[in-house]
Amino acid sequence: MRPFKFTNTTTSYAAINLLDKNPNASFLAGGTNLLDLMKEDVERPDELIDITRLDLTSISSITTGTNSRGVSIGGLGKNTDAANHQLIRKNYPLLTKAILAGASAQIRNMATNGGNLLQRTRCSYFYDTAMPCNKRMPGTGCGAMDGFNRMHAIFGWSDNCVAVYPSDMAVALSALNASINVMQQDGKIRSIAINDFHRLPETHPEKDNVLNRGELITSIELPKNNFAAHAAYVKVRDRNSYAFALVSVAAGLVLDGNKIVSAHISMGGVAHKPWQALKAEAILKGKTATLTNFRLAAEAEMSEAKPLSHNKFKVGLGINTIISALEMALKGTDFKA
C-alpha cells in the first residue's frame, strides 16, 4: 500500500471541500473495497478523507416530495442495518434478500450503502496491475476480452471493457426504481435515478457511474411499491455463499388476481450496470402469470445477449433464472418481516 494522508471530518459539506482541495484524495467509508484495491496497488489515493463520522446513517419514512410514502436510507448506513430494518423488511423484502445474498456477514457489517453503489468490478484483469485494463489504466486494452471471461458481460459491453458491476443490492434497487441523492460541489442535493446512475463502458470504462468528482452520496430513496408480497431475488453462483453472481435476478410482480399489472425485473452479473429487463417487463404487462408467459418474456429478454468466449452459458442461465425468480415471486415472497 502506498503511503497516504488520513483526514477526517464531521459534515458532508466539509468533506466535499476537503476532497476538492486534493485531486488525488478519496472518500473512505466502510473501506471493504477501496482498501483492498489500495493493497493491490489498483487505487492509489494519497489522501483518504474519512466520512464515517458524517450523520448519514438513518433509515426513515419519506413524508414529502416525489417519493412520499417511500423510505430513505442513509448513504453511510451499514448494509446489515439496511437489510434488517423493519421498514425495509416489511416494505422492500427484495432489497433485504439482495443485500443478504451479497458478500459475507462480516463485510456487510462494515460496508455502507453508498459504498456498495460505488463498488468496482471484480474482473481479475482489473485487479492485476501487470495486466492490460482500460478501466484501471485507460488505453492499455482489455485483458478479459480475449482472456478468461466466464464471469463477464453479455449485455452492453464495448470493445474497451467487458467487465460486470458486482453489486447485489443495486440489482434490487434497480427493480425497485430507487433514486440516489447526491450532494454536489455547491452543497445542493441532486437526485439521480438508479437506472441512470451506473454507466455502460462505451469508450470510457474508467467511469463506472455518472457522479462528478467531489459529489457525495447522501441517501437512497425507495419509492412506495405494491409488490412486497410478490418479490424474489435469485442469485446463481459457483458456491452457495460468498461468491459473485454468474447471473442474478430481482423480480417483483404487481398482480391483479392472476393478471400481471406490472413486472419489475433487473439482472446482475450480466452488464456493467444493473440490467433492467425492459423487454421482459413489457411482454409480461397485462398478461396472465403463467410459466409459459414467464418463459416467453425471459427468452425475449435474453435474445439480444452478446456472450463472450467463456460465458455463452449465461444466456440459457439468464432465461432459467428469470423464470425461477418470477415463479418464486408469483408464489409469494418467502420471507417474514
Place this chain on the structure above:
Amino acid sequence: MEEKNKSIGKAVNRIDGILKITGKATYATDYPAKNMAYAVLFKSTIASGTITNIDVSEAEKSQGVLAVITHKNAPKLNLKGGLRGGALLQSPEVYFYGQHIGVVVAETFEQATHAAHLVKVEYQKKEEKIDFDKLAPLAVLPQGKELADLIRGDAKGSIKEAAVKVEETYETPIEHHHPMEPHSTVAVWEGENVVLYNGSQVINGAQTSAAATLNLKPEQVRIISPYIGGGFGSKGGQWANLVLTAVAAKIVNRPVKLALTRQQMFNSVGLRQRNKQKISLGATIDGKLISLAHETTTHTAVDSEYIEPCGDCSKIMYETPNSLISYRVVPMNIILPTYTRGPGKSTGSFALESAMDELAYKLNMDPIELRLKNQPEKDPSNGKPWSSRKVIECLKEGAKAFGWEKRKSKPGENKIGNHLIGYGVACGTYPARQRDSSAVIKLNRSGNVVNAIVEIAASDLGTGTNTILAQTAADGLGLSMERITVKIGDSNLPPAAGSVGSVGAASFANAVNDACIKITNELLVKSNKKFFVRPTASQLMISENINDFETRADAKPPKEAEQHSAHSFNANFAEVSVNVYTGMAKVTRFLAVTGAGKILNPKTARSQIIGGNIWGIGMALSEESIIDPRWGNFATRSFGDYHVPTNFDIGKLDAMFINEEDKIPNKMGIKGIGEVGIVGVAAAIANAVFNATGKRIRTLPITPDKLI
C-alpha cells in the same frame, strides 16, 4: 492397565485446543524477536525469459528500506539443496509467472510492500509453454522410474472382447492447497547458526534442505514449528521463501519475518496439476472386469518433475486379468506441482470411480454390487496378501447407514419441488506406512506423582499429533494424560518422519510406544525384581524410588510389513440436490466409512475425515484455477475467484470407522487417515449428480454452467 483407564481409542479433546482458541498457540509469525525487520517478495510478470534490467533505485530510497535483494546481489545458494520450486534469486532466468525475483527488507511490513511496488523490471521474453490443452499431445514418458508403464496381461487387446465397455477421459483442474496459515518464516541468526520459525510438515526435512541450500551443516540450522495452520502437502517439501528469509536476515543482520500474501500463495508453494485421465474398462455381461486401463496425461515444471500418481487406486481396487497404468508428462512454464491432499488418489479415484459408475449404469447394475463383484483376494499389482482390507464392510455398512435402498436407479426420477435429488457411491484407498522415527521419554517423580516428557521432532498440522502422542504415552507409561508433556516441532528433538503421506500417526506413535516399552523394560532391569503382573513405568518409578529416568527408542517399521500390501480403504456416500433452474448443486448429506486400522482418537479422526470430505466437496463442485495462456498468470488470483467451500456449502457430514485389528503394518495397528478422507469423495458426488440429473460431468469442478 485396565481398558477403561486407557486413553487410546477414546474421543478425548485436543490437549492444545484451549491454547489454540485463546490465541496462545505460537505459529511461525507469532515468535517475537527484538529489532525485527520485515521482508516482502516481489515476483515476475512473465512466464519465460530473462531479466535484462532490474531497477531497484527508487525502492532502495523508499522510507524504511534496509535492503533490496535480487539475483544481482543474492549470496550463492545451492540449487540442489532439496528445496522445491527453485526461485532462489540465483540467475536472471524466469521459468514461470510469479517466480520470486527479489525481496525487499524494511523496518515495517507496509514499507516493504510499498517499496516492492517501486521496483522496475525489464525482460527479454521467450516463448512460453503454458497452454496445457495444446501441449498435452506432446507429453512423454516421465523420468521417474516408478511411473513407467505398468502392464499386466493385455488391457488394450482384451477390451475389444468385452461385452460392455467404458472408455472416457476425466479432467481435473489446477487446485491450490491454501492452508489457513500462509507460508511464513521468522529467521534469527545466532553467529553462524540460524533458527527458522516456520510451519513444516517434515521438521528434519526442512532442516536438511534449508541447511544444504544455505551451504551450512544441518546442525547449524534449527527448525521450530510446534503448530502449523494447515499444509495439505504444501508444507511437506519447503520452498524458496524459507531460505530467502534466512538470506534477508543475514544481509540486514537482524531477525526478519517473511509471510506470503494470499495472492502470492497461488504461485509460490506448488499446486495440484491438471490431469487428463483416460479410463478404459471392459467387463463381461454379468459385471466381471476383464480389462482396466488408466492413462494419465499431465504437466510438470520446466526444470523439475513432480507427477501425482493418478493410477495408484486403479492398481489395487479391482480384480482384473488385464491392466495398464501409464503416465505421460509435458513440461510447462508453471510452478512445480507438488503433493496435494491425497496426491494421485483423490484425482485418480475421481476418474476410476466415475468410470465404475458409468459401467454399472451400462450394466443396469447397482454400483455397490458391481464393486462387490470385483474385489481382489490379493493385491493385483504385486500378488502380495492384504494386511487387511475392509472395502466390503465399508460398502455394506455404509449403504445401510446411509439409506442407499432409497436411491432411484434411474436418473432424474427423484424430484422435490425445483430440486433433483441423487445418491452416489465411490471407494477410495491410501497406503498405510510407518517410517523411521525416534522418541525420548523423560520421567520425573515427585513423591507419588510421576510426570513424563515426550520428545520427538514430529509435526502437528492441526490434525491432533500432540493429542495422540499424549494418549500413547499415557497408556504406555501407566499415567493419565494430564501427566504428559509433549514436545514436538523442533529439529533439536529426536529425528522423526513427517506429517506427510499419512505416515505421521503410525511413525510418531510407534516411536513413542517403543520408547514406553523400552523405558519400562529398563526400569524393570534396574529394579532387579520379578513381578507377577508387569508393572507400569510409573509404578516402577514410585516403587523403586527413582527420581529421574529417561530413554530413547529408534522405531522402525516391522519387516513383515513388506511382505504384505497395507492400505486404508473407504466407501463414500453422497446425496446431492440440484436446482433445475440454476444448476447449483449442493451436497446435502455425505457419509464416509473408513477402514483404517486402529483409530487412536475418534474425535480428531472424525475431524480429519470430514476435513478431507470438505476438500473433496470443493474439488467436486467449486475449486478450479485458470491460467491465461497468453501470459501464464492465474486469472483466478484471490479467494473471490478461487472458490473453496463455505459453511453454507456443506450439508450433513458423517464419518464411520470399521473396526479393524491389523498389526502387520506396524505394532500399534495404525494405518493413517490424513489422506484417505478425500479419496473417492469427488467421484461419489459426481455419481450422485448423474443419479440426480442424468448428466455425467467428467470435467471438474461441477459448476452451475455444466448442469443447466
